[in-house]
Amino acid sequence: MKSISGILQTFSFQNYMKIISGKSEIVYLISKVIEKYERESGEVIMKNSNRKNYEPIAKMLSEISNRLPLTHEELGHTKYDIDYNPKNLEYPFRKYDITGNQIKDAFFNQIVSKPRSFLVDACYIYVYGKGRKAFEINPSDEFLIQKETSEPNVGLEAETTVSRSHKRTTLQYYILCFLFAAITISLVYFFLQWRSAQRKINEISSDLKILPYKATQVEIDSLEGVWLCYTGSPQARVSDPNRYHMVVSNVVDIKYKDGYFVFTRYGASFIHDGYMQFESPWLVSVHSYVRNKEGKIESPRHSLLKLDDQDRYKSVISASWNFDVGDKNSIIGIREVYIKLGKGGNIEEVLNTLENARCKCKIIKWKNNNKEQVFELRNVLLEDLKDARLSDLLNEESILLRIPADSIIMADSFRNKY
Secondary structure (H helix, E strand, O other): OOOHHHHHHOOOHHHOOOEOOOHHHHHHHHHHHHHHHHHHHOOOOOOOOOHHHHHHHHHHHHHHHOOHHHHHHHHOOOOOOOOOOOOOOOOOOOOOOOOHHHHHHHHHOOOOOOOOHHHHHHHHHHHHOOOHHHHHHOOOOHHHEOOOOOOOOOHHHHHHHHHHHHHHHHHHHHHHHHHHHHHHHHHHHHHHHHHHHHHHHHHHHHHOOOOOOOOOHHHHHHHOEEEEEEEOHHHHOOOOOOOOOEEEEEEEEEEEEOOEEEEEEEOOOOEEEEEEEEEEOOEEEEEEEEOOOOOOOOOOEEEEEEOOOOOOOEEEEEEEEOOOOHHHOOEEEEEEEEEEEEOOOEEEEEOOOHHHHHHOOEEEEEEEOOEEEEEEEOEEEHHHHOOHHHHHHOOHHHEEEOOOOOOOOOOHHHHHHO
16 A cells, blocks of 8 residues: 555646645644644633643644654655654653644734744644645645635635634624723713712701801911810819819811811810811801720810901800719810910820820920920819919809709809818
8 A cells, every 4th residue: 555655756746736825824724723622632722822721732733743754654744854852852842842832823823924844734634634745635625725816825815814804803893892881881880879979968068067158268367277275174073173263275286178177186185186167257166076096976076166356365165075984974065265376387296205294294296487385284273374364264154064963063162162
């Protein structure tokens, strides 16, 4: 029985049919190899840019390509030199090995216009059982036959390129449609969420009268800054037998922020955080609460402050607390006095120093324009302030109890005895 090589020698050159070559040929051949491999092995090759996915195909074809120096007569392909492999190299370092990266470049990226001949022959042998030369004599796949009316390798390759380009364009079209639909749905969803939230904010702002009045720059300048705040709330502490005529000073740092004001109020025992807003010309509402780690509202305080008079002492009416111990902590009404010190600079709380131990108080430093003022915050007697105006404004008559009771505010007999 004659070998395929012998049969080839009996045919003249005219018996050969022209076969497509180059990129179109190798792309088609590898696609047929993958199709057959998946059908016979039951495995699915992920056809993407990951070269690892193509390694099973590459190893299988390498078994064929490394036998090519011995099979040219039997299978009818180009004759290849024998690789004696003196170093006993293994895949993928042998002369005729095919790598997953080569498969990926030829099939997925389609950047190989002149594929290696042993790769082409290995594909023909795996798919059609014979090499490329034998296939040209008796082709069994019309796709690989070069059309006579076209220039060699041009017509079919162009047709294949157009077909693939059309498929790619169609895929891109559907991807763009999908992305457009997804983006549109997302925009509509976020717009509806935003409109709902905006409607809710407008409703809350209307119901709670948030920022009902837009303050003028003069009003903003009059409120923003550093203030001293005196309060007589210690006078209502039942647990403190020395509460008579007791007053405490606070340092309040007020900053303007987008139509409203935020502030920190440093007291002898507590730090208060809060906000202020102008309700109407020169009328300010003050909301504060004791600072805590949980961020919860603790001991809320509400106040009303008028700024339109020229008096340096700004009297404020507040719903506050006596900050007594446990159940004795009661809501009270008090008068407070605000005195503005200035504007700008930085507030610093001094902690755990010898100064704190010496004064047994909270120390606040205000640094402004290379100057520094120090405030020692503690409960003191009104008389020790040496300010008759403060004494008149913050005496025991400035306290309003939630429920009237005797012996809470000290009477004249207690006062005289003290």
